[in-house]
Amino acid sequence: MNVPETQKSFGRDGSEFPNPLPRPKDELQKLKRAWEPPRGLSFITAVNNTYVGQWYVGTAFLFFVLAGILSLIMRAQLAAPESDLVSHSLYNQLFTMHGTVMMFLFAVPAVEAASVYLLPNMQAARDLPFPRLSAYAFWAYFVGGLVFFTTIFFGLAPNSGWFMYPPLSSLKYSPADNADWWLLGIGFIEISAIAGAIEIIVGVMKTRAVGMSLDKMPIYSWAMLVFAAMIIVGFPAIILGTLLLELERAFDWPFFIAERGGDPLLWQHLFWFFGHPEVYIIFIPATGMVSMIVPAMAQTPLVGYRFIVLALVATGFLSFGLWVHHMFATGLPKMSLSFFSAASTAVAVPSGIQVFAWIATIASGRMNLTTPSLFIIGFLFIFTLGGLTGVMVAMAPFDWQAHDTYFIVAHLHYVLIGGMVFPLFAAFYYWVPVASTRALSECVGRWVFGLMFVGVNVTFFPMHITGLIGMPRRVYTYPVGMGWDELNLISTVGAFMIAAGVALFIYDMIRNFRPTLDDNAGNVWNAGTLEWLPNSNYGTRTIPVVKSREPLWDQPGLADDVDAGRYYLPGTVTGGRETLVTSPFDARPQYILQVPGPGWQPFLAAVFTAAFFLLLTVKAVILSAICGVLALGFVIWWLWETDLGPIRPPADIGGGLTVPVYVTGSMNHSWWAMIALMVVCGMIFTCLVFSYLFLWLVNPASWPPSGTVMPGFLPGSTAGGLYVASAILVAVASRHLRGDDRRSPSSVPLLLAGAVVLLATGSTLDLWTHWQTALSPSAHAYGAAVYGIIAFQILFVGTSVIMGLYTIARWLAGKLDSVRRATFDNTMLFWYYTVGQGTAGLLVVYGFPKLVGGA
Amino acid sequence: MTRRRFWQVFMMLCGFIIWAVQFTLIYGATSTTCALEVAETRLLGIGIVPAVIAAVTLAAFLCTAGVLTYALREHRRLQSGNAGVTDIFLSQAAILISAFSIAAIVWQGLPALILPACA
């Protein structure tokens, strides 16, 4: 690879560009052919970001409308006192579904979806690095989400509030399947969100335009990077929480049942360790959008780029120190509460920094009052108000007064609608010209804004007062004469104004949104970033070299040069889909990533994964297992077609650069994805150990409960020894698989087979040992916690075993050698992780009770 | 990612990592001592909880101040040579983040001076 340390600069003189003109005649044709979308019914097998991104955004918007309709029904019910439009039990389902759908099926997917569409365009990549993964994440969400929503029509919808607190959501008080729908449905949709986040991290770090070093990365990319990092750290907590609660409901493992040593507060910790960052997870991408739109509207670069990066990173960290502020009323020690109070007020600082940076940008340019600008101004106003009430409720004593009243409903809607919905609408009006032949109507847009802005304030402002004068949240009706009647009526009128605004927006979309691949409306706002380059299904014709944050402003003629084929990679060098991978910091070309194309596998894998979870909810265990196996089968089939190896020698991409079409090790994109996945797994495990320790603190005197037989050290250390031995075998196999000569020694499958046996034996031994001591998972929280750790390890051992066997199969099929070894590397990383986790688990289970002197 | 880059990113995020460690330690110490009912223990006349919080906060403060000093020196060094833009950017980010973290760390430790441990 001959990649220069510093980028050449290119002038207007054609000879200085990486590729000379005229380009060979069939070059563009070949590129187009490689990226041709599938036709007919197989259209749904499209995987590239232009399609999946738009479907994804559309589906998220559909859920916004559906959850919005639920809120209108609630508002209609609350318009007058003692109304009987909906029953008590339906109301419970309505607010639970509204909150859940808005948070999990609209807000997070919407911002993730927008980035699937926008990120590659903004970074001049041809696609995201794992398009099939995005397609899988989308379809899983689409099918799972819609089925989940239909439960409301059958009275089966979850009804314990969007945060599902036990004991209300436990089997005793919610014996029907409603809660299971939430636990399995939402737990599963979180997995889809995590898949998307991993894709985003790798996409931002590795597929940027040449020269787009960290300091030139669009703020939106920074925001999405922080967003994705927060997802992989925060979402594991809720995944674990839902797992534990489902284990309790299905098998009576008493994690949250106080009589048997459990503690409902554990759920609150797990939920809010995810739940509060979740709010910022929703907000941060929205601020990223705002930071892109404001400069374009003011026609001047963003003020305080570095400070905004600081603010994003700061929010990412601090937001993990806030979770207990949702638990101020639970009786925790005041000192503990105050830590969270401190962090809750501190987190307002980075948000403030961003607000000031936007205002400074607006002030330093000349803001055009377009529809996107109006939505931004609306955002600033509404979000700031929500932020102010946020600082109020961050004070524990105030919160004790406002807790569970309409004051909170007002606060949360001000921040969520201000912080996310308004920026999203700004984004729709701003970015539609990238995807459509026509922009949306400015005139209709102003009405949409006006109705929504006035509507939101009319709906939610009075709720502050209703709350302060005592109206609790989540009540299906209220008696006459409490002084709440007029305020509620006003709120209902406001809600219908918002609905009118949204309906008008849909009308505007129907009238003007005409999706296109090659013929978009163009750079209508004279913006400076790369998504406004001429593009198609393959992204931009060539991958440009950028020298500033607003290349379109600073590099005259860039659009024409990119489109004429003057920059890097003007065609396809492998004949298939590909994108250029650049180094994570300086964005120097590294290699060509062969991007997988359309296929039924991700679609079918997603449908069967969804079916697996949904059927499990209704306890159709056998059918569900069949679907699980099918899903796994399709995933394996899909993976089988990847990891193509160096199908051709390093290729010339222009400018004297020759880059390989395949790399392995830490440069490889799937290596990065694997590391991100391991962070996710590590976080789930950390939360599990936290749960174990938390339950110990609840039962310090009975850990383990008296009468428990503790296994000796021998079985534990043997299991650990087997784990470590299996890792050693994998390491040896890795050594045998080195060299440039494409060797493929037969010791590799043998060593892997040995490792499979050792690993499986280790975890079986662990389980068997505990079973022999007659420890019951349902008698006490101690047993539940121990078996929780063991079961989690078995899950990982099972996955490692499948990966090991898969890698052996690749060897048998001649698809694995010392150069083509990305599959092996992935298995190896996962293996090491499993062994590490297993060893840590053994230390906790065998060692901790001894350490605290309980046994 | 080269070792140098890894170090730069680590230094950039270091302030917040220290904040996170401080947060975990002081929250963990308070919860554990309160749950085990040993929070009333006194060391040299100071309650164990405020003592731990003060010690952890001081340590976190000193570490972050060290990171800030390092980042400032590194920045000056880079600016005098002909370092790449990414290096300069990362060192600037390290300065901003560690300065911000110092404030966050002090703020985080303040409650220990005011409130009783387990009430």
Ligand code: HEM
């Ligand atoms: C667009 C107009 C909206 C209206 C009219 C509306 C209305 C409502 C109403 C009436 C409730 C139930 C209050 C109660 O009985 O306690 C509620 C709860 C809630 N809403 Fe909205 N909402 C809107 C938008 C949103 C958005 C955009 C989000 C999130 C992104 C959201 C998230 C929530 C949550 C999390 C709850 C709490 C649910 C629970 O108590 O379990 N809402 N909303």
